[in-house]
Amino acid sequence: MSSSSYATSSLVVGYALCSSLLAVINKFAITYFNYPGLLTALQYLTSTVGVYLLGKLGFLHHDAFTWDTAKKFLPAAVVFYLAIFTNTNLLRHANVDTFIVFRSLTPLLVAIADTVFRSQPRPSKLTFLSLLVILAGAVGYVANDSAFTLTAYSWALAYLVTITTEMVYIKHMVSSLELNTWGFVLYNNLLSLMIAPIFWFLTGEYTDVFTAVNANGGSLFEPVAFFAVALSCVFGFLISFFGFAARKAISATAFTVTGVVNKFLTVVINVLIWDKHASPVGLVCLLVTICGGIGYQQSVTVAKKPTSGPAQVLNDSEKVDEESVELIPGKVATNV
Numbered sequence: 001m002s003s004s005s006y007a008t009s010s011l012v013v014g015y016a017l018c019s020s021l022l023a024v025i026n027k028f029a030i031t032y033f034n035y036p037g038l039l040t041a042l043q044y045l046t047s048t049v050g051v052y053l054l055g056k057l058g059f060l061h062h063d064a065f066t067w068d069t070a071k072k073f074l075p076a077a078v079v080f081y082l083a084i085f086t087n088t089n090l091l092r093h094a095n096v097d098t099f100i101v102f103r104s105l106t107p108l109l110v111a112i113a114d115t116v117f118r119s120q121p122r123p124s125k126l127t128f129l130s131l132l133v134i135l136a137g138a139v140g141y142v143a144n145d146s147a148f149t150l151t152a153y154s155w156a157l158a159y160l161v162t163i164t165t166e167m168v169y170i171k172h173m174v175s176s177l178e179l180n181t182w183g184f185v186l187y188n189n190l191l192s193l194m195i196a197p198i199f200w201f202l203t204g205e206y207t208d209v210f211t212a213v214n215a216n217g218g219s220l221f222e223p224v225a226f227f228a229v230a231l232s233c234v235f236g237f238l239i240s241f242f243g244f245a246a247r248k249a250i251s252a253t254a255f256t257v258t259g260v261v262n263k264f265l266t267v268v269i270n271v272l273i274w275d276k277h278a279s280p281v282g283l284v285c286l287l288v289t290i291c292g293g294i295g296y297q298q299s300v301t302v303a304k305k306p307t308s309g310p311a312q313v314l315n316d317s318e319k320v321d322e323e324s325v326e327l328i329p330g331k332v333a334t335n336v
Contacts, residue, residue: 012258024270028228033228035205040192042233046236052186081192094147094153096266097277099159136292137287137288138289147278
């Protein structure tokens, strides 16, 4: 195997591992460290410091931080923060399978919003059929969810609304700023880190944190919690690195296929490691939803040549896993 082939394979494997494990790792972290606001803030901090240090070392280039650009970017950062905040609270109250089902519903809402609010052409017959399959799988999953709680599904709906808003509107606003890829990651995470304390006070989480610190002799982390949080922070940053690098190294089709495989791996891993997963019927409905997502991606994905100029905001089929904080998360941070 040539060195270039080895490097490409390594990038794809790295992306697959990060993408398939991240949702499970975040569930692991929030289970043992039940402070969603502080957890996401630590993830933002890790990604911000990671981008800054790698930039200083010459491994990547990011746009310089300026307050003028930050002010223009702030609305996007707020919506992104809300998407990750609701994502984390969803994982706090529900299992990974529920998260995947609701995440898979986003193409349906995006298609409706694009048609109604942005006067885009109606979906093709294949796309429409795929969206119906996604909806059928989701309805079947909810109907057979024995762990259904109003709290969990309230967070699920809040997440669905915020992530759809981000996809439909924010990506177009951010594109006008002409930030490169890592500049986008830096601004998203740094501004989200600045926003985090506001939500600590609004949700009252700061009182829970202070109470826990006082009760544990000044320590907030037990060994398992520390390991879980550290793992989620590291994987949250790595998903951006491997996601962007793999996208440049392989074709759009290959990247899409990898994303689909990652979803199945997430389901398998989640079932194998613990009992925090859906019932057998629920898992079948989940797989139906994922298959609908495969059909949707095949109907809308168009291979595009990568560019070396300022990064445009990624469209739905091009996004890095939003499960990532996860980074650009987020966009950190997020495949449909």
